[in-house]
Amino acid sequence: MQNLSRRSMLKITAGAALAFPAILKTTRVHAADFTMKYASNAPVTHPLIVRITEATDAIRKETGGKVDIQVFPNNQLGGDTDMLSQLRAGAIDFFSLSPLILSTLVSKAAISGIGFAFSDYDHVWAAMDGELGNYVRAEISKSGLYAMPKIFDNGFRQISTSNHPVKTPDDLKGLKIRVPASPMWTSMFRDFGAAPLTINFAEVYSSLQTKVADAQENPLAILDTGKLYEVQKYIAKTNHMWDGFWQLANVKSWQKLPPDVRALIEKHINDAAVKQRADVAALNASLETSLTAKGMTFNSVDTAAFQSRLHASGFYKEWHGKFGDEPWALLQKGAGRTL
Structure with missing residues (x-):
């Protein structure tokens, strides 16, 4: 100034x-x-x-x-x-x-x-x-x-992979998936049995290209504008987080x-x-068509199965405890569901 x-x-x-x-x-x-x-x-x-x-x-x-x-x-x-x-x-x-x-x-x-x-x-x-x-x-x-x-x-974030499609929670076991620098991301994917890697977005493309990571998760708009379709093959429509x-x-x-x-x-x-x-x-309404034309393969998942795995792992209980009752109640009120 x-x-x-x-x-x-x-x-x-x-x-x-x-x-x-x-x-x-x-x-x-x-x-x-x-x-x-x-x-x-x-x-x-x-x-x-x-x-x-x-x-x-x-x-x-x-x-x-x-x-x-x-x-x-x-x-x-x-x-x-x-x-x-x-x-x-x-x-x-x-x-x-x-x-x-x-x-x-x-x-x-x-x-x-x-x-x-x-x-x-x-x-x-x-x-x-x-x-x-x-x-x-x-x-x-x-x-x-x-x-x-x-x-x-x-x-809403989706999971993309280069080696195999993700259709069930078991498909995440051992998967080297890039996640941003956030304890919650790391916690959630570890509860699925994956191997989350914290990598800044500036390095995502190169980490996928060199196979440091085999997977990542992002909204489709980021996957498209970041040209991640060049280094990924499959997209699971998980809608696992809103960001x-x-x-x-x-x-x-x-x-x-x-x-x-x-x-x-x-x-x-x-x-x-x-x-x-x-x-x-x-x-987002048009990206599934355009990304398919660029060589990507989409599949839907049963989100209830993924939620069930997180309940069984204690994910929701753990994070409720970390956030506290007030914000958790506001989240459930806004989301219109009990977690």
Whole structure:
């Protein structure tokens, strides 16, 4: 961020003043120009980056160039754990991150990723735009981060493999499957008897290509935009977890912004979230066909059998104990089922 003199601020165009007079009134007092960094692991073609870029362009335009949020997609600024550290240190101002990876810092953020909790998107958005999402955002705020009100969609996660299809829980035994840096992911796949490997997304393609891992799990949009179909053959439609992208801000960077600027940024990012959710839904509806055309083979599974295995292993009991009664009750209320 760079400070401008009062004289420089008075040079802001009359057009910009008409477009957003409230911001100009505030920033004349603060006499500041804001250049900020937004980072993500998502590829440039992913709906997340497309919509965030639209939002930052709109913010730049409506403030007459006063707020310039530069977008760095595709792990340009490092892996997830590294970028989270940069966000906390203030080297990055905004960062999109899965709740489950965020759980390495904010343990209760992972509550939305409990295996097989959500049956459909109606339940997901009711929970994440409601009480469960509010609870998680309050937990995030305790760690020096600010989470925007609306979470973006990453999607329901599916398992892909290069060596054999996954049709039953037994097919996961001994499988070298890449998972993000999250205790819950590791816990769940270990309970299935798999061999989970924690690997940052920036290294997923190469780890699959070199057979360090034989499998991975991600929403179809990530599998497509990350070109993982080039190094995977089979997809099991497990819908084993719903995953999203919290839009996080370094709280010190956020609080330095005038209130009207914060309101404008939040408005555009929340609007982008609603559009991005629709984008992912439309994309997922077409991806089975397009990925099949690229050589992948899909199969359905009996999700009840996978849930039963997790109940038998004590997975749900263990994580209920770790999260506590309050967030667990909010999860069950939003999901509309007892876990």
